[in-house]
Structure formats: C-alpha cells, structure tokens
Amino acid sequence: MTNLHLAVALDGAGWDPAAWRAPEARPAELFTARYWTQLVAEAEAGKLDFVTIEDGLGVQTDDPGQVQGRLDAVLIASRVAPLTHHIGLVPTATVTHTEPFHISKAIATLDYVSRGRAGWRVQLSARAHEAQHFGRREIPEINPAFPVREHVRELYDEAADYVEVVRRLWDSWEDDAEIRDAATGRFIDRDKVHYINFEGRFFTVKGPSITPRPPQGQPVVTALAHNEIPYRFAEKAADVVYVTPVDAADAHEIASQVRVRHVFADLVVFLEPTSTAARQLPSDAHVFAGTPAQLADLLLEWQAAGISGFRLRPGRLPDDLRGITRGLVPELQSRGVFRHEYQEDTLRARLGLERPANRYAAVEGARVA
Amino acid sequence: MPKQIHLAAHFPGVNNTTVWSDPEAGSHIEFDSFVKLAQTAERAKFDFFFLAEGLRLREQGGRIYDLDVVGRPDTFTVLAALAAVTERLGLAGTINSTFNEPYEVARQFASLDHLSDGRAAWNVVTSWDAFTGENFRRGGFLAEGDRYSRATRFLETAKELFDSWPADAIAADKNSGTFLRDPSAGTFAHQDEHFDIAGRFNVPRSPQGRPVILQAGDSDAGREFAAATADAIFSRHGTLTDGQKFYADVKGRLARYGREHDSLNVLPAATFVLGDTDNDAQERARIVRRQQVSGATAIKFLEQLWNRDLSAYDPDGPLPEIDPDVSEQHIARGRASVRMHRDPIAVAREWRERAAAEKLSIRELIIEVTGRQNFIGSAATIAAALDDLVQQDAADGFILVPHVTPGGLDEFADKVVPLLQERGVFRTEYSGPTLRDHLGLATP
Secondary structure, three states: OOOOEEEEEEOOOOOOOOHHHOOOOOHHHOOOHHHHHHHHHHHHHOOOOEEEEOOOOOOOOOOOOOOOOOOOHHHHHHHHHHHOOOOEEEEEEEOOOOOHHHHHHHHHHHHHHOOOOEEEEEEOOOOHHHHHHHOOOOOOOOOOOOOHHHHHHHHHHHHHHHHHHHHHHHHOEOOOOEEEEOOOOEEEOHHHEOOOOEEOOOOEEOOOOOOOOOOOOOOEEEEEOOOHHHHHHHHHHOOEEEEOOOOHHHHHHHHHHOOOOEEEEEEEEEEOOOOOOOOOOOOOOEEEEEOHHHHHHHHHHHHHOOOOEEEEEEOOOOHHHHHHHHHHHHHHHHOOOOOOOOOOOOHHHHOOOOOOOOHHHHHHHHHHO | OOOOOEEEEEOOOOOOOOOOOOOOOOOOOOHHHHHHHHHHHHHOOOOEEEEOOOOOOOEEOOEEOOOOOOOOOOHHHHHHHHOOOOOOOEEEEEEEOOOOOHHHHHHHHHHHHHHOOOOEEEEEEOOOOHHHHOOOOOOOOOOHHHHHHHHHHHHHHHHHHHOOOOOOOEEEEOOOOEEEOOOOOOEEEEEOOOOEEEEEOOOOOEOOEOOEEEEOOOOHHHHHHHHHHOOEEEEOOOOHHHHHHHHHHHHHOOHHHOOOHHHOEEEEEEOEEEOOOHHHHHHHHHHHHHHHOOHHHHHHHHHHHHOOOOOOOOOOOOOOOOOOOOOOOOOEEOOOHHHOOOOHHHHHHHHHHHHHHHOOOHHHHHHHHOOOOOEEEOHHHHHHHHHHHHHOOOOOEEEEOOOOOOOOOHHHHHHHHHHHHHOOOOOOOOOOOOHHHHHOOOOO
C-alpha cells in the first residue's frame, strides 16, 4: 500500500460557520500570530505534508453572526515559517487583481524563509464586490442573462498566463548566477539572469525577478477545481489539484479526468470518538462526520479509486485539527500508510517532485550543444 | 533631559557602499542574514529594522548591472518572518505607491502589524518610470509629475482603509452569537483622480491603528508630502549645517498641517567606520572606500554622469576630455541617483579641474567625490558626533547603513550604543511594545 499524503486547510475558526462558537474555539485570537503558530505546530506534530491557509480580497460574509476579516495568508505563512521546521506552507493568493511580479517574489521569499517548504494555492476572484475594491476593471454580477461560462474561461485563461509568468520569474535566475568574482568585481554572472519577456493577451512582464531562484527552484503550485474549465487550468498550471468528489465512484471518475501529478480530494471533517449523525453544512466538498477509523476507511477507499492525497478541512478549530493529528494520523500509521517521521527536507521532495531544471539554463545548454 | 536618539538598522542594499567582497560578507538573500542583523539591532535596542526595495534590476549600457549586490527578497514576506524571531524591534518596509493598489497594500501592512504585535512601518516611495513599469500590468502608466499626487492619494486611501474598522468592532461573543459588534465594520468608499474604490476592508484594526509612515523624498514635493503625512523622514543630510537646514525646513512645514514639532522624526542615513583609535578608523575607512570603488565601479560611476559608454577608459588614468551627453539619460537605468546632477557639464568640468590639481586618477577621484562615510572614528568619537548632531537639531536619530552583511552592525552595537546609553541619550530598555512607543508617536 502506498503512503498517502495528508494536508489540512486552515481557515478562521474552521469550515463550519458556527465553529467560532464551539467550546474550544478562540474567536478573539483569530488575528494573532500565536493562534496561527499553534495551529501549524499542531499540524506539524501530526507529521502532515502541508497546511493551506485560506484568503480572499474581501470579507467572507455580511452576516455579523459569522467570522469576518482575515489576515494576509502569505504573511501568516511567513510568520509561522521560522517557528516550524518540516511542514509545507501553502498560502492562498488571488491572481485576478494582483501583480504576478509581486506574488512571484513573495512565494520565492516564503521558500527562502522556510528553507524549501513553500507552496501557493492559486485563487481567482469572479466577485464583483472584490473588483470594486481595486476599481481597475469591471467584473459583472453573475445573473441569468450573463454568459458566465465565457467570463469564467477568460478568468482562467488569465490565471494560466499569471502562473506562467510567476514560474518564469522563479526561473529567471539560474541557481549559480551569483558568482562574487573578486577578480573581475562581478557579483553576478549576468548571462545567467534572464528576461522572461512574457507577452500575453492580458499583460506583458519583462523580468527578471528581483529575487534569486528559490531553494525548491519551483515552489509547489496548487489549485482547487470543481469542473472542466478549472481542471484544464490545473493541468497547465498546478502540481497539486484539490477536487471535490462525493463518493469513491466520483473520486475514480474525477481522478481519471484530471491529469495533474497529485489529485487531492477535499473533505470537510468532523471527528468524534463515536459514530455520529451526518452534518448539514453548505459545502462544495463532501462533509464527513464520524470516528478517525471510519475516516481512515474512507480515505483508503478513495485512495484505491485513484486519489493520491487529501486536503482535510477541519470543521472546528482546534478540535477537528486535533482529531486529525491525534486520532486519524495514529490510525493511518497503525495501518502502515502514513509516515511516523518526516523524511524529506523540502515540500517538493515530500510530494515526490524533482527539483526541476531551470528552463532558461536548458535553452542555453541546447544552444551550446 | 537631553533629546533622545532614535536608531534604525538598514539591511545593506544594492549600492556600491555594500562591500560584498569582504571576507566577512555573508548572503544577501538567505534568511539567516536578515535574522542576524535584526537580532543585533534588537539586542542594541534599536527603534527599527529597515528594508529598501527596487522593483527592477538596475541596468547600465543596456545590460544588467553586475558590480554591486543584485537580488533581494520580497519586503512584506521577509518582515513577517522577522516578526517571529524578534520581539520589540520595529519592522519597516519600502513599498511603492505606483505599482501597487491601496486595498492590497493596506491589508498587507495591517496584517504585518497584527502579526508583529504593532511593529510595522511603511516607507512610502514613488516612481513613475516605464523601465520599472515593464514588470507590471499597467506598464509605465504614470506621468512623472503625477507621482506625488498618486502617492498622496494612495496614502489617504490606505488611511481610510486602516480606519475603517473601529477598534472594538469584534465582539466574538459565543453566547449571543455576535461576532461583529458593528456590522458595517470595514465599509469604505473613496473617489479621487487616481482611485475609485468602494466596499469593505477585510482586516480588523491593527495594534498601531496603522503602520508608522516613513518618507524619503528630498525634492520640495517630497518634503511637503513628508510634512503632511509622515511620522519619520529618511534624509540624506547627515552633516551639521546641511542637516540643520533640512531639519528646520521640514519641521517648519508641519504647522501648515496642524502638526506638532515632535510628530515628525528626522532620520538621516548614516554610514560609519569604527576603529580602536581615530587614526585606526581613518585607515580602515580608506580601505573600505577602495573596496567600495573598484576600478570597474569607478568607470560605471563616471558613465552615470557622462551618460556615455566610457568602458574604453583606464580607471587608473585621467578623466575623459569629452563632455557629458546632456540628452535624456540612457546609460544608467533603475537608480534614483542618476538624476541628482542637474548640470553634468559643469560637474564634469569641476571634477576634471580637481583631478588635475590633485593628480587624481579616475578611480581616485570617484573615491573622493562619492559617498565618503559619514562617521569615522573611535566609538567615543562617533558617539559624541551622533549625540552632537541630535542635540543641535540636525537630526532626531539615524538610519545606520552597515557596509558588510550581516555582521556590519556588531561593533556599533557593542561599542557605540553603550556610550550613548552612558550619555543618557539612548534607551537601555524598550519602554513599550510598539514601534509608535519607541518613536514617541501617538496612536491615531
């Protein structure tokens, strides 16, 4: 049996809108470094592959009875990085209104401060109110008369260009560009620092990055996908795609449709010591409620259907995170399908991804040959 | 009680003042170097750590400039990580108001302020050039004359966002089920000639209310911007007369905006070379200057004034007879300093005359005319000099720029800071948790 990969998705007080009122919840601490550090440390104690951190360019809801507000996810990940040592850190960052140049160096820098543990969850924004926060483009309200599919396809095409630019910028410095050659007084070999000269339908970016190539070369790119357009986007752009099957048959169907190195299934989880009634929750992902052993059964069944890992969304924090690290993980370990100790130094290595050759170095080598 | 000195540590940057060839010089990109300098600054009770930024690699003669340090991290990301390994030190980042948008920058600074428990500062810089714009979606969209107007509006807009959440907006009352006491928290609407945005900001009010604002502009418009908006100004005027003149000028502008004299800290950049004795320090400074200005670097400096390819000249030979090209600068791109010579032909004549009179080669002349260290001497000499400048109102403190990464502040921390503390002009402990506390600023 192959080992499975396990990530958790951290968001506010948890994925249940009522999670902040749970007895163990600490809703007054959601905007503190300590809160996030403790959650990620708990995930690391459970030897999980990585954590993702949700984000967005607007408030989550207008309901004053629910959590509102969030800190920048890249900065949370970076704040936590020096205090953790193994776990992968995969913040969400939105591409629709932001600059690929800025995001590229931010994720590269997260990779430096975490020594090779950085990833990125690419997120689009099709929300009219988020567009208004930037005032630079019109994104229409979704309504029946509006050609949604075309609009969404445009946003994904733009996102694909964006990821291409970010990846080129990561490669714009070859690994050995810094030479510090005292004899000639040169700090870099500028033949090893490259313009990316990206020209697309949506923007052009010259490069090179101001940040040298990050430790992993290419930090891990991930994306959530629910249907065909984002599946095709993920195939072009991502190393890990998060999908939302409803059962094992659906998992099999999706896994056979999406050709991405890692297909992770997203599940909202509520863990209890004994069997429990199903939970009603508005969710794009399947909602599991039950014991760690029952969840382990489900994960192994879906794994057999072609899923390589799971991104578990704890219903309540910290309860269901602890349910994962202290209940599910020992269960999986006892079944011989989950690591007891971290082995690899980088997130890419943990996911079985090579440190990729630099695309610009390859071009150079080909020319010489 | 004498005036208290404020001190900041500038992570050595991408100018020739940074001596990367020194045997002690470490990485400019590995996180350990940032940790080392920040922790030294905190050990010495400095006010803040400072990071500069440039959004395109510099070029000269159409190629990437390779003689100085090249490459740096993302400002916000590295400061957030430093918040984990320091407890009191302020964390100041340079963020451009041209190639960013207020909603995003405001949430990044508010997030940094939360994650550092109130230690964030923003050095607001402007740019306009199409050269840098080539890395961004909008390209070089801004006219030079509009850069301060955009910066001013950007900062106003960001302040509206910072202020959009009342301090007590979050109830998080489990019993009543009220998360937000004020359901409209974060609501904003802003419209001017640069920005037309509305909606809800999504970061609750941060510990300092908003980050401390730094400004570095030296032009009349830059000084006015600082007087109107900044909590501290990062200046180039580090000598007594020049410093006093600048200090009086910017402080004199405050009243127009209804601001108190102490609400703006004037902090010149300061380079230094310490020695066991003053003579020893002078000797070390000469060596550092030669490290900073290699023959190749001297030619590049000359090209920046001449605006011509001078690669055929011998740095150990005489200055060019040919005059500078006074058409638009095309040799050096991506640096602010090339705009500082307003009359290149006159400066070139002056340099030629001086080189002839003192029998200086190109390299020797450039060593003389560029960036001599501000403070050279024993620890006692430097402590006295810093204190005098502050007491005589040439400065409120200094942003120290070490020339070696990351250990270049160690000697200053170990030898000069204790002398300043003995003089009673520098803190021995932090008086409060936030950067506003260190700088004596009110929370807005």
